[in-house]
Every structure is written in C-alpha cells, then in structure tokens.
Amino acid sequence: MNIQHPKLVKLLQLAYSAEKAAAFAYIGHAGSVKNVNEKIAIKQIEIDEWQHRETVLAIMRQYDISPSRYYEIKYHIIGRIISASCYVIGWFMPYYFAGRLESGNVCEYFIMMRYFNEIGITEHDAVLYEMGIKEKEHEVYFQKSLQTNPLLPLFEKIFGWGNRSSSNDVDLENKVSVEKSKGYCKHRK
Numbered sequence: 001m002n003i004q005h006p007k008l009v010k011l012l013q014l015a016y017s018a019e020k021a022a023a024f025a026y027i028g029h030a031g032s033v034k035n036v037n038e039k040i041a042i043k044q045i046e047i048d049e050w051q052h053r054e055t056v057l058a059i060m061r062q063y064d065i066s067p068s069r070y071y072e073i074k075y076h077i078i079g080r081i082i083s084a085s086c087y088v089i090g091w092f093m094p095y096y097f098a099g100r101l102e103s104g105n106v107c108e109y110f111i112m113m114r115y116f117n118e119i120g121i122t123e124h125d126a127v128l129y130e131m132g133i134k135e136k137e138h139e140v141y142f143q144k145s146l147q148t149n150p151l152l153p154l155f156e157k158i159f160g161w162g163n164r165s166s167s168n169d170v171d172l173e174n175k176v177s178v179e180k181s182k183g184y185c186k187h188r189k
Contacts, residue, residue: 002064007113012060015108018072019053021079022046026084029094038145040129045098052131059124092151099142100161105135105138106168107185114182129178136170 003009030039052166060067086094109132146152147163149174156162170184 001117005119015069016056017075021075023049024079026081028086095142096155097144101158102135102139104166106132110184125178129181
C-alpha cells in the first residue's frame with residue numbers, strides 16, 4: 001500500500017533517521033558520565049531509541065516508504081558529532097540538550113498518529129502512543145536530573161525548555177488513553 005500523505009512520509013523518514021542520531025548521541029553521553037546508575041539509565045534510553053528506529057522502519061516498509069538518504073547521512077553525522085562532544089562539554093549540556101530534544105520528539109509520534117488517522121489508518125495508534133510516552137519518560141528523566149542545577153533557569157530562558165516549560169503537553173502523572181491522546185500536541189503541526 002502506498003501512502004499519499006507527504007507530511008506523514010517526511011515525518012516517518014525524519015523520525016527514523018533522527019532516532020539513529022539520538023542513539024549515537026546517547027552512546028557518547030553514557031560513556032562520558034561517571035555515575036554507574038546514570039550510565040545504565042542513559043544506556044537504556046539508547047536502547048529505546050534503537051527500538052523506536054526499528055519500529056518506525058517496520059511501519060515504513062509496510063507502506064513501501066524508503067529511508068531518506070539525505071536524512072540518514074545528515075543525522076548520522078549529527079549523532080556522531082554530539083556523541084564525541086559529550087566527552088568535552090561537561091555534564092550539564094548533554095543532559096540539558098538531551099531533555100530538550102526528547103521534549104520535541106514526544107510530539108512526533110502523536111502527530112504521526114493523527115496523520116495516519118487522517119487517511120483512515122488506526123492500526124499503528126497503540127505503538128505510536130507507546131513511543132510518544134517513552135520519549136516523554138526520557139524527557140522527564142533528564143528534567144529531574146537537572147531540576148536543581150543553577151544553570152537550568154538561564155538555559156530555560158534562552159532555549160525554552162526546563163522545569164517550567166516543555167515542547168509537549170503530555171503529563172505522565174495524568175496519562176490519557178490512546179484514543180484521547182489524539183489531542184496531545186495540537187499546538188504542533
């Protein structure tokens with residue numbers, strides 16, 4: 001089956017490649033931290049990103065959508081650069097920008113769900129919901145790790161993410177059902 005929804009196709013290709021960049025970044029991030037528990041948590045996030053990539057690829061294959069060569073090269077390079085930089089930029093910035101990135105990634109999956117629903121496809125709703133929630137869990141992990149850091153208010157003011165601001169409206173404390181989750185991220189198109 002071929003999908004005639006250019007925004008959905010592009011978002012699937014983007015998510016697929018960006019998950020690789022994130023996984024590469026977490027390899028460096030986990031390698032650069034000293035605390036064993038932090039290493040384990042970040043390594044699990046890396047594993048989650050690889051699993052998301054596999055899931056997105058399976059969905060793409062179902063609709064004969066090929067990965068974007070451009071995105072694959074671009075995000076491969078970005079992921080490797082971020083991975084290497086984790087060893088030289090200190091502790092705070094990898095945590096901060098990982099949290100900010102995850103905050104934005106949450107909406108990718110809820111928007112994908114809406115795009116699929118626009119063309120009458122609902123079979124991926126549950127898996128897209130789970131991936132969106134998992135990305136929110138990642139965001140919350142980084143948010144909690146930084147919540148008392150004195151640099152956070154400054155970075156939040158400059159970059160728009162932190163204790164008081166997020167790129168999504170998902171609340172893990174009050175999660176809604178898959179069906180009701182279609183209202184998440186309405187502010188993003």
